[in-house]
Amino acid sequence: MIPRLKAEYPDAKTELDWTNPLELLVATILSAQTTDVRVNGVTKTLFQRYRTAHDYAEADPGELEEEIRPTGFYRNKARSLRGMARALVEEHGGEVPSTMQELVALPGVGRKTANVVLGNAFGVDEGVVVDTHVRRVSNRLGLTAEQDPEKIEQDLMNVVPREDWTVFSHLLILHGRRICKARKPDCPNCPLNDICPSARYYKAPR
DNA sequence: CTCCCGATAT
DNA sequence: ATATCAGGAG
Incomplete structure (x- = not known):
């Protein structure tokens, strides 16, 4: 899952502007x-x-x-x-x-x-960022069934290698914005379509 | 649990 | 009209 997301979003990083x-x-x-x-x-x-x-x-x-x-x-x-x-x-x-x-x-x-x-800012993988996108995408992908952000974070930290925690957060947030949107998820164009328990509308023939 | 708050997408 | 957006405090 992570390699496929990395391939889809090779330059995943925060879209906030900052210099320090x-x-x-x-x-x-x-x-x-x-x-x-x-x-x-x-x-x-x-x-x-x-x-x-x-x-x-x-x-x-x-x-x-x-x-x-x-x-x-x-x-x-x-x-x-x-x-x-x-x-x-x-x-x-x-x-x-x-x-x-x-x-x-x-x-x-x-x-x-x-x-x-x-x-x-400090390059430390201390935890997984759980915002509204990470919660929604994680729930849909079946990575966790929890709703509480701290419980979701624990589940994700158990599934994702520590060195990927920060990148993983960016990948899920970007994926949540571009494809796995809250209101109208674009399942037909989703790279995780075939392994997503929540995929609606369309299943890619792989 | 509610409240804080405005702009955009649907 | 309503849901949603890189949440946190009381």
């Missing part, structure tokens, strides 16, 4: 329940104005809310960004920590966001 761990952390917090296209549209100018954790910590709450408004949940996200940045300044010397324990202790940072930062 702080930018990726901010972009990932903003990405909750929002497309990465919309996040990138906001961060394009946001990252020019806010370059350090100190910049976010000292940001005017109202201004920050307006700047991230298109990403939705803007009041909660602005509060998370400011709280997260204050924690970075006060407890981590203004730098983004590189351990799961320290990351999930930050306001607005859950295990999913922490896995994104660890896997992409």
Whole structure:
């Protein structure tokens, strides 16, 4: 399954725009329940104005809310960004920590966001990113029957080799966006059509 | 469990 | 009109 996905999506990586761990952390917090296209549209100018954790910590709450408004949940996200940045300044010397324990202790940072930062910014396969796409595709493929993200992550970590955890996350997310879509899955064009228990509409003759 | 939130696809 | 989008906190 993994080799076939790698062949289908050879350049699978995050589609969020970022150039350092702080930018990726901010972009990932903003990405909750929002497309990465919309996040990138906001961060394009946001990252020019806010370059350090100190910049976010000292940001005017109202201004920050307006700047991230298109990403939705803007009041909660602005509060998370400011709280997260204050924690970075006060407890981590203004730098983004590189351990799961320290990351999930930050306001607005859950295990999913922490896995994104660890896997992409620090190159550590600490876990599998379980977002809405990974959950849906994993359920459809029969990789797990769980609905709780942490239980899904455990099931996936037992099936996927550790060195593939981060790549696997990207593959499933990309596959979920391109083919295994929530509303109208494109099963006829799915490379996993023949081994998917949920394949509808069409079974490829292999 | 609910709430937060706007834009797009269907 | 409604479901969905790189979720997390209370």
